Amino acid sequence: MTHSGSQPRALAARVLDAVLHRGRSLKAELAAVLPQLDDPRDRALVEAICFAVLRQPVRYQAALDAWIPKPLPRRDSELKALLFAGFAQLDALQLAPHAAVAATVEAARALGRKHQAGLVNALLRRAQREGLPTVDASAHWPQWLRERIARDWPQDESAVLAASAEEPPMWLRVNRRVLSRDAYRTRLDDAGITAHADDSLPDALRLDSAMAVAALPMFGDGAVSVQDASAQLVADALAPASGARVLDACIAPGGKAAHLLERDASLRITGVDIDAKRLDRVRTNLARQHLEHDVVLRAADAADLPSWWDGVPFDAVLLDAPCSATGIVRRQPDVLLHRRPADLDALTTTQARLIDALWRTLRPGGVLLYATCSILKEENEAQVDAFLARTPDARAEPLDDRFGRVSGAGRQRLPGERGGDGFFYARLRKH
CATH class of the missing domain: 3.30.70.1170 (Sun protein; domain 3)
Incomplete structure (x- = not known):
């Protein structure tokens, strides 16, 4: 690789700086940056670098702590992000060392840091010679979240944290x-x-x-x-009858609705999402599969029934509820940077509000599937148990072990099990 590889490294550093030091979303930053690169290989490199860094930032920080006498000042946060990007190329990505170092040093110059190019070269050469420090895979998890994982899954804590640090299939x-x-x-x-x-x-x-x-x-x-394996199982867990009227209450990005239609073109699906911009992505995804005319889309708060529901009951409802995303950390590693304890209170309140409202849209005899990509019991097992306790006409139906281990009235898959993401499913019948 020649110095032409400096642009993707520089862009990766800017993305990482925004995510690590300014609280920005990885998904949003990549969406803004990747279109600047014409070559799909360069776009793939930027993504690979960013994900590799964010899966183990503590390890790369440990290298800086060991090799630099004084911490880098805040004004050098972009330089720090570039060094992390360089470490990831040599470590997790195993790129050719000479090319990775040369292009990353050139990226320092492209970022206006010509005076620090020598430091970048020296640190990356040291990483090449000595390797990176070994750090506990769970070290970058917030302590409060580690405690909840340990409480909910005491026998599986180490496996959950290790799987969440790995690149998924x-x-x-x-x-x-x-x-x-x-x-x-x-x-x-x-x-x-x-x-x-x-x-x-x-x-x-x-x-x-x-x-x-x-x-x-x-x-x-x-x-x-x-689409991840665990998300594909949603179609099996809901299993609507042919010709059923189906609600996908939090439809974006649309993969689960598309899967249902791929299996049965007779389904009549209504999709709701609170974010109108996300519905644009749903339309794009459905159009690629020539399904854009098979789903009625509504931009609305799904729990605010008067704003979107015509009063005709559904045969099946899919509630893929907003959640902590703790089951997909390996795919969204910045979750660990942004999640706060107060978020869980807000999320569980929203989940309860949604399931209570959407239950009203379901016909007697119909099925609601409550699903999340969380591994926290307060969002899953406890949420469903509380709903069943306050809803006399709701009954849980069993799911088999394809859907993971028994967890209250539902089933839980943990990250990495059978190669899939962490996911929860509860199938509820209205009597």
Whole structure:
């Protein structure tokens, strides 16, 4: 790699500076930066660097603490982010050392830090020679959140924290309306891409490492989507009858609704989301699969029924509730930087408000699936138990062990189990 590789490194440093030091969202920062790069390989590099750093920032900070006599001042936060990006290239990403160091040093100059390029070179050369310090994988978890994990999953705490620091596999969902999973796997084989099937996930294929979606055969034709294994199980847990009227109450980004329609085109789906901008992304995703005319979308607070509901009851309701996202830290590592204890109080209040309101939209005999990508029992098991206690016409229905371990009236998957994200499911029938 020549010095032309400096631009993605410089952009990665700016993203990391915003996320680590200014409380910005990784997803939002990447969305703003990636369009500046024409080459998909450069975009993939920026993403890979950012995720690698944010999965173990404490380790890279430990290297600076050991190798620099005085902490870098706040005005050098961008330089610190660039050093972290350099460490990640040599460590987690295992890039060719000479090229990674040269391009990162050049990135320092591109960021207007020519006077500090020598420091960058020296520290990265030392990292290349000595390696990075070993640090507990859980060290960057906030103490209050570690305590809740230990309380809820005392036998699994170490495994949860370790799995959350790892790069997840890339799960694909094959659109059975276009071709079978076996047929798509053959297409992948022909393209030199190795994929693995799981008998418990009829539409899923697993790739061992991420790749650009543009390189996936027939992606632009809607034949395949990227969706984690645990999220794909939602369609099995809800299992609406053919022709059912279905509500997806927090629809963005639309993958679960699309999965339902890929399985059964006769479903009549209404999707609601409180953020109108997120609905634009839903429309884009549905259009790629030629499903944009099969879902009625409403921008509204799903719990404010008069603002969107016509009073006609639904046969099935999917409530993929807003949550702490503690089950997907490996995919959204900045969750650990931004989450605060007060957030849990607000989230559990919102979850209870949503489930109570949406229960009113469900016909007698209908099913509501309560799901989250959280692993905290207060958002999952305790939330559902409290709902059942105050709702006489609600009954929990059992789910099998594909959905994880028994957790109250529902099932819980923990991060990394069978390669999937942490996820909770509770299937509730209205009597």
